[in-house]
Amino acid sequence: MDAEDLSLVHLLDQVNGARADRAALQIRGGNTKHFYGEAAVGAPLDTAALSGITSYEPTELVVTARAGTRLAELEAALEEKGQCLAFEPPRFAADGTVGGMVAAGLSGPARASAGSVRDHVLGMTVLTGRGEVLTFGGQVTKNVAGYDVSRLMVGSLGILGLICEVSLKILPISVATATLRFEWDEDHALKQLKDWARHPLPIGASAWHCGELHVRLSGARAAVSAACAKLGGERIEAAPAKRWWSAIRDQSDEFFLLGEAAASRGESLWRLSVPAISGPLELPGKQLIEWNGAQRWLRTAAEPELIREAAARASGHATLMRSADKSPGVFSPLSEVLMRVHQRLKEAFDPDRIFNPGRLYVGL
Amino acid sequence: MGQATLVEISCAQPTGDARYASLPGAGWCIILQMSSTARSEVLADSSWKQRQSEVVAALQGVLPREAILSRLEDTAPFECDGLTAYRVVPMVIVLPQTESQVAAVLKLCHELRIPIVARGAGTGLSGGATPHPAGVILSLAKFNRILQVDPASCTASVQCGVRNLAISEAAAPYGLYYAPDPSSQIACTIGGNVAENSGGVHCLKYGLTLHNVLRVRGFMVDGEAVEFGSQALDAPGLDLLSIIVGSEGMLAVTTEVTVKLIPKPLLARCIMASFGDIESAGAAVASVIAHGIIPAGLEMMDKAMTAAVEAFVHADYDLQAAAILLCESDGTPEEVEEEIERMEQVLRAAGASRFEVSRDEAQRLKFWSGRKNAFPASGGISPDYMCMDSTIPRKCIAEMLREIQQMEIKYQLRCVNVFHACDGNLHPLILFDADDADQMRRCELFGADILETSVRLGGTVTGEHGVGLEKLNSMCVQFSAAERAQFTAVKQAFDPLELLNPGKVIPTLHRCAEYGKMHVRRGMLPFPELPRF
Ligand SMILES: Cc1cc2nc3c(=O)[nH]c(=O)nc-3n(C[C@H](O)[C@H](O)[C@H](O)COP(=O)(O)OP(=O)(O)OC[C@H]3O[C@@H](n4cnc5c(N)ncnc54)[C@H](O)[C@@H]3O)c2cc1C
Numbered sequence: 001m002d003a004e005d006l007s008l009v010h011l012l013d014q015v016n017g018a019r020a021d022r023a024a025l026q027i028r029g030g031n032t033k034h035f036y037g038e039a040a041v042g043a044p045l046d047t048a049a050l051s052g053i054t055s056y057e058p059t060e061l062v063v064t065a066r067a068g069t070r071l072a073e074l075e076a077a078l079e080e081k082g083q084c085l086a087f088e089p090p091r092f093a094a095d096g097t098v099g100g101m102v103a104a105g106l107s108g109p110a111r112a113s114a115g116s117v118r119d120h121v122l123g124m125t126v127l128t129g130r131g132e133v134l135t136f137g138g139q140v141t142k143n144v145a146g147y148d149v150s151r152l153m154v155g156s157l158g159i160l161g162l163i164c165e166v167s168l169k170i171l172p173i174s175v176a177t178a179t180l181r182f183e184w185d186e187d188h189a190l191k192q193l194k195d196w197a198r199h200p201l202p203i204g205a206s207a208w209h210c211g212e213l214h215v216r217l218s219g220a221r222a223a224v225s226a227a228c229a230k231l232g233g234e235r236i237e238a239a240p241a242k243r244w245w246s247a248i249r250d251q252s253d254e255f256f257l258l259g260e261a262a263a264s265r266g267e268s269l270w271r272l273s274v275p276a277i278s279g280p281l282e283l284p285g286k287q288l289i290e291w292n293g294a295q296r297w298l299r300t301a302a303e304p305e306l307i308r309e310a311a312a313r314a315s316g317h318a319t320l321m322r323s324a325d326k327s328p329g330v331f332s333p334l335s336e337v338l339m340r341v342h343q344r345l346k347e348a349f350d351p352d353r354i355f356n357p358g359r360l361y362v363g364l
Numbered sequence: 365m366g367q368a369t370l371v372e373i374s375c376a377q378p379t380g381d382a383r384y385a386s387l388p389g390a391g392w393c394i395i396l397q398m399s400s401t402a403r404s405e406v407l408a409d410s411s412w413k414q415r416q417s418e419v420v421a422a423l424q425g426v427l428p429r430e431a432i433l434s435r436l437e438d439t440a441p442f443e444c445d446g447l448t449a450y451r452v453v454p455m456v457i458v459l460p461q462t463e464s465q466v467a468a469v470l471k472l473c474h475e476l477r478i479p480i481v482a483r484g485a486g487t488g489l490s491g492g493a494t495p496h497p498a499g500v501i502l503s504l505a506k507f508n509r510i511l512q513v514d515p516a517s518c519t520a521s522v523q524c525g526v527r528n529l530a531i532s533e534a535a536a537p538y539g540l541y542y543a544p545d546p547s548s549q550i551a552c553t554i555g556g557n558v559a560e561n562s563g564g565v566h567c568l569k570y571g572l573t574l575h576n577v578l579r580v581r582g583f584m585v586d587g588e589a590v591e592f593g594s595q596a597l598d599a600p601g602l603d604l605l606s607i608i609v610g611s612e613g614m615l616a617v618t619t620e621v622t623v624k625l626i627p628k629p630l631l632a633r634c635i636m637a638s639f640g641d642i643e644s645a646g647a648a649v650a651s652v653i654a655h656g657i658i659p660a661g662l663e664m665m666d667k668a669m670t671a672a673v674e675a676f677v678h679a680d681y682d683l684q685a686a687a688i689l690l691c692e693s694d695g696t697p698e699e700v701e702e703e704i705e706r707m708e709q710v711l712r713a714a715g716a717s718r719f720e721v722s723r724d725e726a727q728r729l730k731f732w733s734g735r736k737n738a739f740p741a742s743g744g745i746s747p748d749y750m751c752m753d754s755t756i757p758r759k760c761i762a763e764m765l766r767e768i769q770q771m772e773i774k775y776q777l778r779c780v781n782v783f784h785a786c787d788g789n790l791h792p793l794i795l796f797d798a799d800d801a802d803q804m805r806r807c808e809l810f811g812a813d814i815l816e817t818s819v820r821l822g823g824t825v826t827g828e829h830g831v832g833l834e835k836l837n838s839m840c841v842q843f844s845a846a847e848r849a850q851f852t853a854v855k856q857a858f859d860p861l862e863l864l865n866p867g868k869v870i871p872t873l874h875r876c877a878e879y880g881k882m883h884v885r886r887g888m889l890p891f892p893e894l895p896r897f
Contacts, residue, residue: 005889008888057757059654060758061653062757066888115571115575128850132850133888134844134846135887139757140789141567142567142788142828143826145839146839146848146870147611147854147869152603152606152607155603165888172657194516197518197627198516199627200627200696202699220699222696222701223699225698275519277517295597315594315596316594317594337584337589338604342601344857344860348854349850360601
């Protein structure tokens with residue numbers, strides 16, 4: 001038996017111990033997203049020992065890595081072969097892990113064009129609350145054998161089980177990219193983005209903030225240069241553009257971090273997910289708009305009800321991303337029928353309720 | 365019932381306990397090659413007929429008379445789906461027209477514990493829509509309205525019975541289309557596509573159904589309205605849309621779907637390349653990907669398939685080639701030019717013996733005509749064919765084809781091959797004569813062998829057609845007992861009484877024990893040194 005198997009056995013022991021004691025466990029990777037979701041409770045269950053890239057075959061466009069593998073390590077290995085995680089997961093800090101990325105299910109600036117974490121998950125091995133190690137999906141892109149349980153785990157915040165290993169679809173890094181900057185107000189920027197979406201343009205990412213729209217084009221050389229000519233705007237040089245997008249992607253830009261000053265003003269950071277075509281939401285506070293209008297970050301001290309109502313009116317939902325006070329609930333409430341399904345799924349995977357209880361919704 | 369006249373392949377009894385044992389018809393079996401005698405025996409069975417009239421009477425309380433079919437001449441077209449070898453006499457078919465009728469039917473069936481099988485166009489190839497002998501077929505054929513095509517948001521909301529191609533047709537005036545394009549797209553419904561997570565020839569670049577659906581509205585088994593996903597790019601809570609898509613009608617009934625539309629590429633061009641041996645064709649596929657190219661489509665046909673389609677469409681295919689690759693690029697004219705050049709370099713370096721790039725749209729469609737007609741062309745060279753659908757890692761394509769050649773000798777049946785090569789998704793078509801019981805038997809063994817070889821090579825028993833009834837046995841090979849039990853637990857989280865499409869997708873423990881083949885271990889495993897059973 002090698003070390004990795006031992007680490008899985010060790011985790012299994014902890015899980016079985018917790019089941020016997022009916023004690024809660026909080027699953028922990030690099031602990032870089034502790035601020036996300038409802039409060040974490042229970043004894044830490046660390047995935048760090050489950051580490052390493054299990055297999056990587058560039059021509060298969062698939063990589064399999066264990067949960068505790070550092071995201072930075074994975075991305076470096078891919079970059080060496082000219083490939084990447086197309087959904088650009090945020091790296092809040094250097095210690096972020098693959099398991100945490102999948103469990104949180106957060107995607108970066110390229111999400112609107114390249115798809116989400118969930119879209120790139122092909123398979124997974126999970127340790128369930130029944131103490132079973134199960135594998136769903138696989139290493140191939142097309143696979144419809146049984147229910148797609150591995151994708152159900154994406155964004156589940158660990159409430160169904162511990163992600164041990166995951167296979168991801170990877171893609172080649174775009175041949176060419178270019179970043180353009182426009183000085184436009186919110187209304188005009190949203191209208192332009194909406195118009196561009198109807199045309200076959202290689203728009204890989206967009207971000208509007210404080211009267212400036214940044215657009216990142218990516219694709220074939222010819223397509224990117226044709227689009228540059230067509231869209232106009234001011235072209236930003238590669239190196240500063242790269243830094244700029246990283247700050248958005250990793251949410252390390254000052255806007256995302258609730259400093260002391262902001263906190264003292266009672267501000268929170270909200271994430272509103274709405275149809276891209278929604279007009280300006282007219283909410284008080286500072287905004288950063290991504291995903292061609294579909295993701296709106298809002299730093300505000302406004303009442304939670306006001307924000308949730310605005311999101312619902314736009315047929316979307318609002319998440320309390322960072323806040324000193326999470327009493328309004330981090331995620332928009334579910335309909336009664338969906339909550340019932342959530343409860344039954346929790347029961348189906350983790351009947352003793354040991355994994356991350358309450359992290360997604362209180363009581364779940 | 366005179367079982368002797370029937371070839372029994374699968375008891376339609378739901379998984380788990382014997383909750384249905386008391387239901388008439390529960391013990392009846394899904395039958396193969398149902399002869400007219402077999403059919404008349406079912407129809408002559410008095411307990412079955414009595415149950416049928418009870419169910420019809422109950423349904424008349426919630427549906428107009430013309431929306432309920434129970435006479436043999438009306439129900440016969442529903443005996444099977446695209447997997448025509450598996451047939452069951454349907455007890456009752458309902459054709460509701462409104463959502464409230466769907467809700468009422470579900471509620472009633474739930475109260476009376478009657479199994480429900482939702483049905484779209486019935487083009488499924490794994491028996492997903494095969495009737496349950498003691499159940500009701502919920503045909504959604506009347507849900508055929510396109511509710512909205514919104515060019516501003518690049519989305520369309522359509523009822524579940526709308527045909528896949530009709531969505532793209534409705535979006536065409538705006539320069540938009542719905543990307544997933546199963547070969548059956550003129551007939552199959554979006555509700556069926558959602559249930560199967562259907563693919564097409566453009567999946568690697570544009571994704572499967574899952575990647576192109578935003579929201580599914582429908583009903584839970586007890587008739588309660590429900591919505592999965594949202595009009596935004598995500599929804600709060602667990603990603604239930606992911607599990608609904610591909611759930612083969614076993615978790616909920618879909619009535620309305622909101623899909624993403626994307627701008628039609630300005631141009632598409634296709635390369636047709638011949639290879640003298642299958643190894644170099646397989647290597648060419650890997651090489652295209654290795655060079656960082658994501659083709660819009662990359663399909664492969666073997667020599668026997670090429671011969672069959674050439675006879676059918678006369679498109680001037682290379683009949684000498686061991687394998688033909690169709691490699692497509694789409695996008696702006698500049699993008700396409702750049703990409704075709706890169707593809708050409710790679711394919712030539714990989715040893716293409718004949719090479720042609722489509723000059724115009726007419727020629728591009730001609731290149732594709734054979735591939736698109738692969739199934740009917742196979743019908744032209746054999747009385748029947750069984751279409752398999754497994755996925756393997758791309759690097760194993762040549763090895764798999766060699767294995768299939770060995771199987772042709774072993775089972776004494778011919779097999780022609782078309783592949784979604786860029787996804788490693790195989791469609792071997794086993795040629796046989798369904799009137800010959802022994803050929804039918806060998807065909808099934810041949811099919812199971814292909815599926816299980818795929819699992820052994822690191823792949824899966826179904827890439828896009830679903831498990832249905834056809835691949836129940838092979839599921840025993842791909843998943844452990846604990847994994848199958850977890851599927852059942854998921855099923856019960858949505859449908860505690862297991863009334864939606866029972867008996868499909870998840871094989872029972874008993875069935876796997878009888879099948880007797882070892883589960884092939886994948887993924888991580890604690891205690892790997894212990895023997896597993
Ligand atoms: C010639 C031919 C070519 C094909 N090519 C492809 C291909 O390229 N790619 C591919 O992926 N498939 C292909 N298929 C398979 C088939 O067309 C797809 O699986 C399709 O999605 C089935 O749609 P349908 O409307 O016919 O569904 P049906 O066959 O009626 O049903 C399929 C399953 O979906 C369930 N279902 C249907 N509607 C609903 C609903 N509204 N709510 C809940 N459950 C529902 C049924 O219960 C059943 O389990 C092909 C089939 C044929 C005959």
